[in-house]
Amino acid sequence: MTSVTMPETASPSSAPATRTVPPRRAERGRLTGRVLLYAFLIALLAVFALPLLWALSASFKSRSEIFSYPPQPLPIPGNLDNYRGLLDGYPFWTWLLTSTAVALISTVVSVGLCSLAGFAFAKYRFRGQNILFNVMFSSMAVPFAVIVVPLFIMIAKAQLTTPYFALVVPWVAPAFGIFMMRQFVEQSVPDALLEAARVDGCTEFGLFRRIVFPLLRPALGALGVWSFLTSYNSLLWPLIVVSEPGDYTLPMGLQVIFSATGRQYDLVLAGAVLAAVPSLLVFYVLRKQLLEGLTAGAVKS
Amino acid sequence: MTRPVATPARPEPSTARPAKQPANLAERSWWSRNQRSLAPYVFVSPFYLLYGLFLLVPILVGFYLSCTEWAGLGTPRWVGLRNYRDLLTDQSFWAAMGNTALYVLFTLCVVVPAALLIAQALNARGLRGRDMFRMTYFMPVVISPIVISVVFGLIFDKDYGLVNATLQAVFGFGGVDWLGDPAWARVSVVILVLWRWTGYLTIFFLAGLQNVPRELYEAAAIDGAGPVRRFWDVTLPALRPVTAFVAVTVLVNTAQIFDEPFLLTQGGPGESTLSVAMFVFRAGFQRQQLGYAAAAGVILFVVVFVLGQLAMRALGVGRSTR
Numbered sequence: 097m098t099s100v101t102m103p104e105t106a107s108p109s110s111a112p113a114t115r116t117v118p119p120r121r122a123e124r125g126r127l128t129g130r131v132l133l134y135a136f137l138i139a140l141l142a143v144f145a146l147p148l149l150w151a152l153s154a155s156f157k158s159r160s161e162i163f164s165y166p167p168q169p170l171p172i173p174g175n176l177d178n179y180r181g182l183l184d185g186y187p188f189w190t191w192l193l194t195s196t197a198v199a200l201i202s203t204v205v206s207v208g209l210c211s212l213a214g215f216a217f218a219k220y221r222f223r224g225q226n227i228l229f230n231v232m233f234s235s236m237a238v239p240f241a242v243i244v245v246p247l248f249i250m251i252a253k254a255q256l257t258t259p260y261f262a263l264v265v266p267w268v269a270p271a272f273g274i275f276m277m278r279q280f281v282e283q284s285v286p287d288a289l290l291e292a293a294r295v296d297g298c299t300e301f302g303l304f305r306r307i308v309f310p311l312l313r314p315a316l317g318a319l320g321v322w323s324f325l326t327s328y329n330s331l332l333w334p335l336i337v338v339s340e341p342g343d344y345t346l347p348m349g350l351q352v353i354f355s356a357t358g359r360q361y362d363l364v365l366a367g368a369v370l371a372a373v374p375s376l377l378v379f380y381v382l383r384k385q386l387l388e389g390l391t392a393g394a395v396k397s
Numbered sequence: 398m399t400r401p402v403a404t405p406a407r408p409e410p411s412t413a414r415p416a417k418q419p420a421n422l423a424e425r426s427w428w429s430r431n432q433r434s435l436a437p438y439v440f441v442s443p444f445y446l447l448y449g450l451f452l453l454v455p456i457l458v459g460f461y462l463s464c465t466e467w468a469g470l471g472t473p474r475w476v477g478l479r480n481y482r483d484l485l486t487d488q489s490f491w492a493a494m495g496n497t498a499l500y501v502l503f504t505l506c507v508v509v510p511a512a513l514l515i516a517q518a519l520n521a522r523g524l525r526g527r528d529m530f531r532m533t534y535f536m537p538v539v540i541s542p543i544v545i546s547v548v549f550g551l552i553f554d555k556d557y558g559l560v561n562a563t564l565q566a567v568f569g570f571g572g573v574d575w576l577g578d579p580a581w582a583r584v585s586v587v588i589l590v591l592w593r594w595t596g597y598l599t600i601f602f603l604a605g606l607q608n609v610p611r612e613l614y615e616a617a618a619i620d621g622a623g624p625v626r627r628f629w630d631v632t633l634p635a636l637r638p639v640t641a642f643v644a645v646t647v648l649v650n651t652a653q654i655f656d657e658p659f660l661l662t663q664g665g666p667g668e669s670t671l672s673v674a675m676f677v678f679r680a681g682f683q684r685q686q687l688g689y690a691a692a693a694g695v696i697l698f699v700v701v702f703v704l705g706q707l708a709m710r711a712l713g714v715g716r717s718t719r
Contacts, residue, residue, distance in 0.1 A: 136518055150559065237709075250458065267451075304440070354546075365548075
């Protein structure tokens with residue numbers, strides 16, 4: 097990597113070394129480096145954003161325009177027929193409501209359970225702690241494919257295939273969330289504070305509720321977005337377990353339109369754009385917390 | 398979203414507290430005397446309850462089912478290890494294993510280094526718009542896989558797709574059958590994996606890089622280390638914990654890959670992009686071979702679990718920080 101420090105801020109010891117290069121050439125090399133760097137990053141920006149913008153644009157095109165050759169970058173003239181067709185022909189709002197409600201419930205419960213367990217692992221020393229932690233941690237390496245068949249059978253036999261049970265309850269205490277919370281509690285909750293509250297007669301759950309939980313606010317945001325997005329975007333499990341069309345989640349509904357009658361790209365694209373709105377909104381509002389929360393565990397241990 | 402779980406009431410004023418607390422220790426209940434040692438068990442118990450019900454029990458049921466033949470109706474018929482024996486001679490299963498191995502190798506050898514490279518670029522001093530870049534790169538993971546599959550289905554379309562049109566415009570050749578040709582279908586799935594996960598892994602490396610003290614680089618530069626040398630001797634060792642974490646996550650997650658091949662190619666053409674997780678799904682929910690699906694699941698479980706544990710041990714991921 098090229099050094100970009102200004103000559104006056106460079107440490108005195110490195111100054112003689114840079115002087116061997118004529119100042120003009122060093123300046124120019126630095127500039128080319130910068131230009132290349134930005135070119136690289138902006139090209140990547142296009143690579144990551146283009147498919148999504150393409151979908152947005154195509155959602156305003158008619159079916160024949162979507163499949164015109166060569167492809168048109170902009171929908172001219174754009175129209176809202178796809179959106180109208182989707183909203184009139186399918187129970188889109190019901191799907192959206194189910195998805196959102198399921199995701200919100202999962203989020204609230206899992207944030208509570210994960211931070212509670214993370215607190216216990218971070219701030220208590222108890223018998224069996226290491227074994228319990230390892231059991232929890234290694235459950236992240238259990239492939240979904242191994243439990244999917246038996247879990248489906250269990251839930252179907254118990255007749256609990258309603259989205260509010262099947263899509264929520266088995267997934268509300270993800271090991272990853274507990275691990276993330278443990279990292280955060282270790283970093284941001286001082287032992288002295290807990291001891292002081294104990295001396296004042298606070299109960300152990302009170303410690304969690306009054307001290308730990310408020311201190312963890314940024315981390316709760318991180319776990320919250322993560323679990324909202326995971327639940328909102330999940331596809332495989334809902335496809336397996338939910339069978340009543342009235343109970344479909346949004347990704348399921350779109351998948352069904354998509355695979356049912358001759359790939360209705362036009363309607364599905366409109367639905368895809370609408371479906372992406374809540375996730376992008378949640379992500380945009382809480383992006384800082386999410387990105388920092390995800391990396392907390394990886395960087396610190 | 399500031400406080401997802403509402404706290405029912407504000408803490409009562411401290412003057413109320415002494416009244417609640419009996420002065421005499423002997424009067425306090427068994428629970429309040431022992432709560433400090435019992436609390437952690439109570440706090441972790443919801444997880445283990447769910448773990449038992451929705452993970453452990455299904456795994457055990459899965460082991461049982463894998464030794465039966467069952468189409469979902471009536472009672473499962475015990476067949477011993479026959480499912481496993483059949484799997485070992487099943488061409489489709491080996492195709493799925495081979496494809497999955499390909500996806501894992503590709504992610505480890507291409508996606509992870511690409512993410513590291515991008516993180517390096519994003520970590521350049523004085524870079525403007527770092528957060529915007531980081532956020533946009535991360536976006537593919539935020540978007541529902543169904544959205545991605547529709548868009549990429551369009552982009553990779555043989556006749557009308559953006560990729561072929563661009564190739565045609567630039568190189569005068571654009572007749573690649575991205576989703577219909579077995580080899581190209583694999584390439585398409587792998588491109589989708591690259592697109593979807595690179596930005597996600599980048600944020601881990603970037604966070605790691607931002608934690609490397611600048612002085613280390615300066616010291617190395619004074620000792621005459623060039624950029625390449627600095628990368629090998631300063632950056633890589635400092636990134637060890639992050640790399641370990643990323644490698645294990647990638648290994649475990651890619652071994653279970655489902656979304657990308659399922660949505661983009663339905664495992665086809667033929668079985669050229671089928672993954673093991675898709676194989677389980679297909680056997681269990683499309684062909685009603687529940688025992689057979691369970692057996693394939695068990696094999697995947699054993700392989701992933703053993704590899705995951707080995708990698709975690711070898712790289713030291715998840716150990717307590719104390």
